[in-house]
Amino acid sequence: MAEPSNPHNVEGENPERPVVDTDEDEDDDVDVAGGGLPVLKWSKTGFRNLMATVQMAEDWKATYPQDGDTGADAPAGYITLWADFFTDGNLRLPVTVFVAEVLEYYHLHISQLSPFGMFRIRNFEYTFRAHSLPITVENFRRFYQLTVNTGFFSFTQRHGSLKLMTPPKGVTGWKKKFFYVKACAVYASMSFRNVNVGVSDEDIPIATAQTVDWFSRLRPIELKKLDNNQLWVLRMMLTRPNRKARPVLREKSVDAVGLWRKFEPDFEGQVELIPVELKEGFNLEILGNFRVPTRAMLDAPVPVDARGISYPCGFGEV
Known part of the structure; x- marks a missing residue:
């Protein structure tokens, strides 16, 4: 298993037809030697303000990175989360069952998602909640296709599907604003997916009045900060x-x-x-x-193997 915070050096399957979303590229790491991640560029004040704003619980052990850290440098037993998940992405901990199920279905680690991916996940969730519609991965797939670009995964609107939101423009510098939390804070059976082999195009019917009985009740809601x-x-x-x-x-x-x-x-x-x-x-x-980890999981010592690589502290729904 790869180091929990590292979105690179991972395993995956060879795709039949790679899907790449080039519209979400940004160049805040073009000068990084070796094509790695850029180092931290985020003030401690900004970190503390975000933790207060999102009511980050002490149980998650949110930690500000050390100078010179990148998003791949989470300490043993911790994972990396991107600040933009919690601002425009409306993410909070513990994660909802739906967020966990998306990660599990696509065999993704949350640190491998770009903010654009989280925007679409959370926008879908509150749109369907507002309309009292089934919030399922199957319905999510009717609108979105997994994509990969510049080392991170996201979702793009499926061709011909109803547009639920307009993706924001100019989201730059997000790879430099991150923090660490205890691995079991994101209570899902996450795995690392190879960012270098692309993604197979899924063949699933889009949502229309002919394919789903709830389509006529659906009304798109643009991305909002809640x-x-x-x-x-x-x-x-x-x-x-x-x-x-x-x-x-x-x-x-x-x-x-x-x-x-x-x-x-x-x-x-x-x-x-x-x-x-x-x-x-x-x-x-x-x-x-x-998805809420038990007290025993939160209090358990961080498992470390002989090589010093940590493993998440047990996953599953409670």
Whole structure:
């Protein structure tokens, strides 16, 4: 097994037809000797601000890299995460079941995803949640095809499919902004995929009114940066920012309208209203939507083999 943080030097299968997304290339590492990853260029203040903003739990042991580190230099027992996953990508820990299932289906390690890949995963998830549609890898594949470019994996819109979002432009420098978390914080059976052999084009029917019965209910929602309360109501974040605070959506509140106007002024999607008096245990109700490592896994010592290479601390759904 390759070093957990390294998106290179990995194993994979020979593709029948490589799929490459050249629209997402960026040149922040063109001058790196040997074609490796660029070194850290991110302030400790920026790291601390991000951890506070996303309410990073102490359990995940989020760690700022050392000077001169690259994204391939996570210490034993830790993995690399890119800061842009948590900003425009709306990622939070623990990851949702859907994020874990995408990684497992495509045999990817999360550190091998570019931010563009995470943008599409999370946009799909909140779009389908808003419309109360099945959030499955099969449905995700109806819209997206796995791609690989410049050493990282992403997803491109499948030809002929309905456009769910417009990818952002000018996402540069993201390989220089990263941090480390304990490996089991991303609770999925991840593996490393060879970035040098391309990806086979999948043959799957796109979503149309003829192929899926829910197509007429679907309305695209463009990529948006959501705050913690919004992610919590969407069941895409396990813990809201202040556990003593009331939910952002409550009955007889204008907040229910305000949240979705963030997406579209005339949005007609659905969001469950939460009666505060009856839903004090909302976090417990949505627990099954997340991959949460057990306390024993979080407290376990980091496994290290004779060569000094660490292995993730056990995976599976709980």
